[in-house]
Amino acid sequence: EIYHTGDAVARDACIFGTGFMKIFEDQGKIKAERVFPEEMLVDDREAMFNSPRQLFQRKVVAREVLVAQFPDKEKFIRQAALDEDWEQRLNEGYEQAKMVDQVEVIEAWHLPSSTDSSDGRHIIAIDNTVLVDEDYTKNYFPFVKLEWSNRSLGYFGQGIAEQLTGLQVQINRLLNTIRVAMDLVSVPKVFIEAGSKVSKSHLNNEIGGIITYSGTMPEYRTAQAVGPEM
Secondary structure (H helix, E strand, O other): OHHHHHHHHHHHHHHHOEEEEEEEEEOOEEEEEEEOHHHEEOOOOOOOOOOOOEEEEEEEEEHHHHHHHOHHHHHHHHHOOOOHHHHHHHHOOOHHHHOOOEEEEEEEEEOOOOOOOOOOEEEEEEOOEEEEEEEOOOOOOOEEEEEOEOOOOOOOOEOHHHHOHHHHHHHHHHHHHHHHHHHHOOOOEEEOOOOOEEOHHHOOOOOOOOOOEEOOOOEEEOOOOOOOOO
């Protein structure tokens, strides 16, 4: 499972610049979970030098799953608002939104100021209540972070897609030029001398077809649509 998760995290790092693997305990077992980079939130100024002391994960979780995990908070979970995206879809009349009941969950970590301090915190909350509020004594976040390329400033890395953007834009422009040129020019044409007697019905794609003519023989030509340098 961890190997498959690692592949997904590495792919995220290549595409988005940063991949995250969350390490956690579940029923006495250590597990790893791929976290989509857009779920991770940091303060830009605090994370300017890639060392934030607070980290947030915004995740959308099924309401029934939350009830099973926090049965003592069931009343609040039942009353919690729908995730904003699904609520908007529901208001717009999307039928699939009616079948999905999801709640926005924010999990936050605040690192302790020192090894002797007790101001570290771990919180899990929804819009109307706090589900978990406990001390956090570790001096690191429970994530393995993988970056394709580090930036000079900021918490998130730079991916291959962003690095190749300029080159890809130029390639797209060249491809579009080639497409337009081929649509306009690279179409076979038949040259028939004016006054020659050629039956147009004989100009077809029949294999081994016979073309009767009188005078100058008709000539097929396809112009070069794109220059060699292109």
